[in-house]
Amino acid sequence: MTTILDGKKLRDKILAELKSKLDKLEKKPTLVVILVGNNPASRIYVENKKKTADKIGINSIIIKYPEKITEKELLDKIHELNKDDNINAILVQLPLPKHISKENIMNTIDPRKDVDGFTPYNIGKLFSGEKPFCYPCTPKGILLLLDEYNIELEGKHAVIIGRSNIVGKPLIQFLLNRNATVTICHSHTKNLSDITKTADILISAVGEKIIEENMLKPNCIVVDVGIFKDATGKTRGDVDFENVSKIASYISPVPGGVGPMTIASLMLNTFELFELKNSNH
Ligand code: NAP
Numbered sequence: 001m002t003t004i005l006d007g008k009k010l011r012d013k014i015l016a017e018l019k020s021k022l023d024k025l026e027k028k029p030t031l032v033v034i035l036v037g038n039n040p041a042s043r044i045y046v047e048n049k050k051k052t053a054d055k056i057g058i059n060s061i062i063i064k065y066p067e068k069i070t071e072k073e074l075l076d077k078i079h080e081l082n083k084d085d086n087i088n089a090i091l092v093q094l095p096l097p098k099h100i101s102k103e104n105i106m107n108t109i110d111p112r113k114d115v116d117g118f119t120p121y122n123i124g125k126l127f128s129g130e131k132p133f134c135y136p137c138t139p140k141g142i143l144l145l146l147d148e149y150n151i152e153l154e155g156k157h158a159v160i161i162g163r164s165n166i167v168g169k170p171l172i173q174f175l176l177n178r179n180a181t182v183t184i185c186h187s188h189t190k191n192l193s194d195i196t197k198t199a200d201i202l203i204s205a206v207g208e209k210i211i212e213e214n215m216l217k218p219n220c221i222v223v224d225v226g227i228f229k230d231a232t233g234k235t236r237g238d239v240d241f242e243n244v245s246k247i248a249s250y251i252s253p254v255p256g257g258v259g260p261m262t263i264a265s266l267m268l269n270t271f272e273l274f275e276l277k278n279s280n281h
Contacts, residue, residue: 002245003149005223005252007141010148011260015056018267022057029274030059031089031115031266032081036074036100037067042093049091052263058270061087071100075108082110088277089115089270094166112276115269118166126173133276134269139171141261142203142223143178149250151201151221153178159196160184161238162205167225171203204238213243221250225258 022028031053035046046062053060065074074092081087090113092105106114111121112133117140122132146153158180162168168184175182180201185192193215196202204211205225216222226238237254245251252258 002248003250004245005145005149005250005257007145007252007257007260010145011264014144014264015052015267018271019056021271025057028057028059029089029270030061030087031091031270032061032063032087034063034065034074034077034090034092036065036069036093037097039095042095046093048263049266052267053270056267058267067097069100071104074100074105078105078108082108082113087113088274089113091115091266113273115266115273116166117170117269123165123170126170129173129177134273135174135265136166136170137265137269138167138205138225138258138262139174140269141265142171142225142258143174144265145223145252145258145261146201146221151250153180153201155179155181156200157181157183157198158201158203159199160203160205161189161192161196161210162186162225164205167205171205206238209236209238209240211239211244213240213247216244216247218247219249220247222248223252223258224254227254227259 033046033049035042050060050062081090090109094102096102096105106119109119111119114122114134117132117134117136122134125132126135153175158175160168160171160182163184163186172182172184183195185195196215197217199217199220201221202216203223203225207226207228222239222244224237224239228236230236235255241253
C-alpha cells in the first residue's frame with residue numbers, strides 16, 4: 001500500500017501556524033515580487049504567491065514590467081528595494097527575457113532579502129555546508145514533506161533527475177546534509193533506468209512523463225517535482241502515478257505534492273527574513 005505525500009495538507013498546516021504567528025505582529029513582513037513580461041505561467045505563479053501571502057497576513061506587492069524593460073531599469077529598482085527598510089523579501093520571477101542577465105539580477109539582490117535563496121551568497125553558503133539567509137523554496141519544501149512523513153534519509157540512495165539551479169543542484173546539498181548518498185541524472189545520462197532501479201528515493205524534476213513503474217525498485221519513495229500540461233490540458237507530473245503508486249511505498253502527487261510545498265516554503269522564508277532583520281536591529 002502506498003502512502004501519498006500530501007503537500008496540500010502540510011501546506012495548510014504550515015500556513016495556519018504561520019498565520020497565528022503573523023496575527024500577533026503589529027508590523028507585518030513585506031514581500032515584493034517582480035514580474036517581467038507576459039509569460040502566462042509566471043503570471044499565475046505570481047498571483048498565487050500574492051493570494052497566499054494576503055491570506056496569512058504577509059504584505060505583498062507585485063511590480064509588473066513590460067517585456068522591453070532594460071536591465072539597468074530593473075537593476076535600479078532592485079537597488080531601491082534593497083535600501084527600502086519596509087521591504088524584507090524580494091523575488092524576481094523567472095524566467096526573465098533574454099536581454100536581461102539573470103546572473104546580474106541575482107548578484108544585485110541583497111542576500112538578506114533573497115527570499116528564493118538564489119543569490120550567489122546564499123547558494124555559496126548552502127554548498128559550503130553553512131547556513132544561508134534563505135534556502136531555495138522547492139528543495140526546502142521537498143525536505144519538509146519527507147520529514148513530515150518521518151522518512152529517514154541517512155544512508156539511503158537518493159537519485160535526482162534534473163540538474164537545474166532551482167531544484168536539482170541545491171537538492172544535492174540538502175540530501176548530503178542528511179547523509180544520503182546522492183546521484184544526479186540529466187538528459188545526457190546513459191541507461192537512466194539502471195540508475196533509477198537502485199534508488200531508495202527518486203526525485204524527478206524534468207517536466208515530461210519519464211518515470212514508469214518498471215524503472216523503479218519496489219517500495220522506493222517517489223517525489224514528483226515536474227509540472228506540465230498534457231495534450232488534453234490536464235496538469236501532469238513526470239511520474240506515471242497510477243502504475244508507480246502500485247509499487248512505491250510513498251509517492252507525491254501532481255498536483256497536490258511539491259507545488260503547494262514550494263509556496264509554503266516561500267511564506268516561511270519571508271517570515272524568517274523578517275525575523276532575521278528584526279533580530280539584527
Ligand atoms: P529545467 O531547468 O528545464 O531542467 C530540467 C532538467 O531535466 C534538466 O537538467 C534536463 O537535463 C533534465 N532532463 C530533460 N530531459 C531529460 C531526460 N529525458 N532524462 C533525464 N533528464 C532530463 O527545469 P526546472 O526548472 O528544474 O523544472 C523541472 C520541472 O519541475 C518542470 O516541470 C517545472 O515546471 C517543475 N517545477 C516544479 C516546481 C514545483 O514547485 N512543483 C518548482 C520548480 C520546477 P539537461 O540539464 O541535460 O538539459
